Amino acid sequence: MDWQPLALTFKLALVTTAILFVISIPIASWLSSTKSKLRPVLETLVSMPLVLPPTVLGFYMLVAFSPENAFGGWLNEWLGIKLIFSFGGLVLASVIYSLPFMVQPIQAGLSSLPPTLKEASYTMGKSKMKTLLKILLPNIRPSLLTGIVLSFAHTVGEFGVVLMIGGNMPGRTKVASIAIYDEVEALNYTAANNYSLILFFITFIILLLVYLINGGYFKRFAQ
Amino acid sequence: MISLNLKKKLKSAGGQMVLDLKLTIEKGQFVTLFGESGAGKTSTLRMLSGLLKPDSGLIEVGETTWFNSDENIDLKPQQRKVGYVFQDYALFPNMSVRQNLEYALHKGQDKAIIGELLQFAELNELEQRKPETLSGGQKQRVALARALVQRPEILILDEPLSALDLKMRIKLQEYLLQVHRKYKLTTILVSHDIGEIVKLSDKVFELHKGRVIKKGAAADFFGLNKTSAKFRFSGEVLKIQKEDVIYIVSVLIGNDIVRVVSDPIEAAQLKVGDQVLVASKAFNPIIQKL
Incomplete structure (x- = not known):
């Protein structure tokens, strides 16, 4: 059995989750505290991937990043970046596609904290940054964990966007979900089943761990 | 300032x-x-x-x-x-x-x-x-x-x-x-x-x-200086009860309920839940160690 698609899937999921974690905290923090009129617009944009068919997103990215077109050509020519049919392109597409799965739990967590926590920290002379890092984030650990795991699992399960923008290139863009599709098309059911079973159990265990941790089962066990 | x-x-x-x-x-x-x-x-x-x-x-x-x-x-x-x-x-x-x-x-x-x-x-x-x-x-x-x-x-x-x-x-x-x-x-x-x-x-x-x-x-x-009382407590009116020609006002002071006699004119100004001052100056209170 070829392990490469699985390895690629988890590499993609790890990189995507790491990038998402870093960019989602400022977005979620802004969304949870702003009174700006732009807020509903940004919230809508962040949530769009939840309802939009992945092929729509993949299609537009394919068009935008194609070296045949202005923007893709510019990227290719000036920065030497080629985003279609490459791992970099997959990462970018996955980040956009899984954005709501990271931003929404963090935003919900931050909004659930009493505003006085933040205000108390400000009256003690602490900056917004310090307040976020030392007070707000440590108190929404379950939300952070949920965001990380959902983004990871969602990226593992991605199919449409990856197929559109990455194609099916072994070792570069052929992730497990596409490998399964490939094997089924070739009537190679045993191989498809192997990939599927592995994905099934890994995602089951990851999600189970989240529910156990956030439900406090381990803490109860330790006591 | x-x-x-x-x-x-x-x-x-x-x-x-x-x-x-x-x-x-x-x-x-x-x-x-x-x-x-x-x-x-x-x-x-x-x-x-x-x-x-x-x-x-x-x-x-x-x-x-x-x-x-x-x-x-x-x-x-x-x-x-x-x-x-x-x-x-x-x-x-x-x-x-x-x-x-x-x-x-x-x-x-x-x-x-x-x-x-x-x-x-x-x-x-x-x-x-x-x-x-x-x-x-x-x-x-x-x-x-x-x-x-x-x-x-x-x-x-x-x-x-x-x-x-x-x-x-x-x-x-x-x-x-x-x-x-x-x-x-x-x-x-x-x-x-x-x-x-x-x-x-x-x-x-x-x-x-x-x-x-x-x-x-x-x-x-709160008008507390009008009385030059020997002792005074503030409390809350719990009940106003008419008995013959006078009224009995029950006041919660701390954890104790004190009953105070009041005439109809005074009682008419009070209602349950009012904060009131109970004061006295005409007698010497007895102090007893508990």
Whole structure:
């Protein structure tokens, strides 16, 4: 059995989750505290991937990043970046596609904290940054964990966007979900089943761990 | 001296309200803002501490201007020297009692004050505990100690005792007075409890729909100086009962119910739930050790 698609899937999921974690905290923090009129617009944009068919997103990215077109050509020519049919392109597409799965739990967590926590920290002379890092984030650990795991699992399960923008290139863009599709098309059911079973159990265990941790089962066990 | 001159449109439970407030507070005074819910008391405190921006006006504390809408001065809450005790205490759940206090230290500040405040607030034995494991009174003491770490000049107390039982309230009132004197603070309290106000404050401002409608020294404010009584207690009317030609008024003072005879004219002015003063001067009370 070829392990490469699985390895690629988890590499993609790890990189995507790491990038998402870093960019989602400022977005979620802004969304949870702003009174700006732009807020509903940004919230809508962040949530769009939840309802939009992945092929729509993949299609537009394919068009935008194609070296045949202005923007893709510019990227290719000036920065030497080629985003279609490459791992970099997959990462970018996955980040956009899984954005709501990271931003929404963090935003919900931050909004659930009493505003006085933040205000108390400000009256003690602490900056917004310090307040976020030392007070707000440590108190929404379950939300952070949920965001990380959902983004990871969602990226593992991605199919449409990856197929559109990455194609099916072994070792570069052929992730497990596409490998399964490939094997089924070739009537190679045993191989498809192997990939599927592995994905099934890994995602089951990851999600189970989240529910156990956030439900406090381990803490109860330790006591 | 603190002088406030604030205008702010507020959305309260009863619709829109314009807060239009002028008040001055002498340095070192213990001042209470009194008034019904939605009168603008908390909003005033929030504007003073920089958590809420007034539409226009002026906030001056001593020689410095904290807010001036004409000159575009608006100090951030981080720059104002205010210790704020929130109604919900706002203790940081991820930190122990000691860490909560240590977080409030400013850069390079001597850590000795932490030990001093823990001692003063009788929190030494609790210093490693997390806030969720503390009782209401203990949380209140942590919040107060934490507000004092930075040695603020102004201490703001937003109904700090409202969630506590009577015994704890009385103990903490004493404690607030001690803190106020020991650290030479200018203290601003929001409270509904007349007994508490009279006991603690030098001066009272009554707010109604965003305006100061009455001010005065605490005892004068509630008319307590009219009687030169030998002893007096404040309490709450529980029941007014007619018996033949007189009325019996049951008053809750502390945890005791006292029954006082009242004539029909006096009784007509009272209703259940009123705060009243029970005083006597014509006889010598008996004191007996329990």
